[in-house]
Amino acid sequence: MRRYLSVSTPAFSLWTFVVLQHLVVATFLLTRNPNRGGIGLSMDIYLAVVGAATLVLAIFLAIQLVLYNKAVKVESLLIPFIFSLPMLALYVAMFINDDLKTALGLTFLIIFIAPYILWISNQDSILTERHFNSIIFVLAISSFVISLLQILEILPVAQLNVRESIASDGNRPTGLFFNAFALSTAAVMTYLVGLNNLLAKNRVWQSLVIITTSLVTLLLAATRTSIFLAAILTIVFLLQSKVANYARATLASAFAILVGVGAPFLSIPVGITRGNEDWATLNGRTTLWSCVIEKSEQFIPFGVGVDAAFPQGFCVSEGWFSRLRHPENMFLLSFVEAGFLGLVSYILLFVVTIWLSIRALKNGYALSLGFTATFLMSSSIYVSMFHYVPFLTNRTADRGVFNFYLFVFLWLIVLAIGEYRVKNAIAKKKLD
Numbered sequence: 001m002r003r004y005l006s007v008s009t010p011a012f013s014l015w016t017f018v019v020l021q022h023l024v025v026a027t028f029l030l031t032r033n034p035n036r037g038g039i040g041l042s043m044d045i046y047l048a049v050v051g052a053a054t055l056v057l058a059i060f061l062a063i064q065l066v067l068y069n070k071a072v073k074v075e076s077l078l079i080p081f082i083f084s085l086p087m088l089a090l091y092v093a094m095f096i097n098d099d100l101k102t103a104l105g106l107t108f109l110i111i112f113i114a115p116y117i118l119w120i121s122n123q124d125s126i127l128t129e130r131h132f133n134s135i136i137f138v139l140a141i142s143s144f145v146i147s148l149l150q151i152l153e154i155l156p157v158a159q160l161n162v163r164e165s166i167a168s169d170g171n172r173p174t175g176l177f178f179n180a181f182a183l184s185t186a187a188v189m190t191y192l193v194g195l196n197n198l199l200a201k202n203r204v205w206q207s208l209v210i211i212t213t214s215l216v217t218l219l220l221a222a223t224r225t226s227i228f229l230a231a232i233l234t235i236v237f238l239l240q241s242k243v244a245n246y247a248r249a250t251l252a253s254a255f256a257i258l259v260g261v262g263a264p265f266l267s268i269p270v271g272i273t274r275g276n277e278d279w280a281t282l283n284g285r286t287t288l289w290s291c292v293i294e295k296s297e298q299f300i301p302f303g304v305g306v307d308a309a310f311p312q313g314f315c316v317s318e319g320w321f322s323r324l325r326h327p328e329n330m331f332l333l334s335f336v337e338a339g340f341l342g343l344v345s346y347i348l349l350f351v352v353t354i355w356l357s358i359r360a361l362k363n364g365y366a367l368s369l370g371f372t373a374t375f376l377m378s379s380s381i382y383v384s385m386f387h388y389v390p391f392l393t394n395r396t397a398d399r400g401v402f403n404f405y406l407f408v409f410l411w412l413i414v415l416a417i418g419e420y421r422v423k424n425a426i427a428k429k430k431l432d
Contacts, residue, residue, distance in 0.1 A: 054106045054110065090108070099307045151220060232259050357369035
């Protein structure tokens with residue numbers, strides 16, 4: 001029986017997720033046009049792989065929940081509740097808007113229950129940093145290798161997106177994900193893990209590899225906002241040992257969020273002044289945001305649910321944006337799908353995680369802030385926590401939790417490690 005106990009740990013579920021992420025992305029790349037490096041694999045086969053991978057992940061999470069047989073304190077459920085709150089709001093909206101078939105999907109169930117399972121099973125034995133660092137190491141190396149092969153046009157990219165970078169003036173690599181922005185966001189977080197360990201003189205050689213591969217991947221992805229955020233967070237990490245009280249921790253967190261996360265929005269007035277439309281509209285994002293705001297009455301009070309959200313041509317009748325299933329902003333997307341409940345749920349998520357990050361930073365652990373700030377940035381100009389439910393009629397979304405939820409769950413683990421360190425620091429002070 002002893003050899004099966006590992007199944008009840010969050011490490012087992014996350015390693016399973018890592019393997020399935022590789023499988024899903026590899027299958028998707030094979031569906032690309034043979035002229036672009038794929039083999040033209042049928043999308044039906046790809047969707048079957050997504051469905052099977054989702055089922056396997058759900059089964060392992062369920063096993064982990066069943067094998068966990070210790071008492072759970074209600075107060076320990078606050079953090080997973082905050083993470084699952086956006087999905088709870090979406091469930092309410094789906095039932096009100098008669099999206100009953102969609103509501104029963106495994107994708108939503110995983111997003112809803114995984115935070116509880118991962119957090120609860122972490123309360124007794126934190127996911128060892130050996131496991132966590134190994135997962136980050138694999139993700140950094142894998143994304144780097146795939147990105148390099150895509151730059152060399154040996155492998156196809158998941159999404160066509162041309163932008164000049166230091167290595168190419170062709171399509172930006174997508175690595176282990178479905179677009180270049182997701183790749184760059186992941187690269188920021190893997191880089192921060194490597195930097196955090198290097199500063200702590202922990203697993204130095206591995207940290208150097210993670211930092212090097214992550215930075216190269218970040219440059220290859222050519223996403224300016226992610227590169228700038230990484231630079232700002234580097235400053236905070238280098239100074240984390242100097243942050244010894246709540247005032248300094250709050251000030252450092254405010255600097256990271258206002259400067260690092262707010263930088264993209266400063267380009268709007270600059271673009272308007274210089275007549276640069278891409279900067280003035282954040283590459284068209286403000287058009288989508290204005291569309292949602294103008295149609296806000298349609299989404300009050302409980303949104304329109306999932307099935308009716310962002311049909312083709314919702315904001316513009318033609319062009320790439322006409323096919324988008326989201327407004328490139330998690331707060332507005334949640335408002336469209338779940339109304340005020342959805343919007344408030346995401347605001348609460350970041351209020352609580354920023355508070356946890358400040359607590360951790362005060363105790364010399366900057367990684368919580370690094371992950372939180374990165375997700376706040378990506379949620380403001382992208383949809384890193386979008387469900388991307390597969391199998392909806394006439395919808396292009398087909399990746400489910402394999403879009404970016406692996407890093408959402410890693411974010412939760414980082415916060416758990418931060419809280420673990422905070423509690424240890426408090427206990428040590430009481431003994432002193």
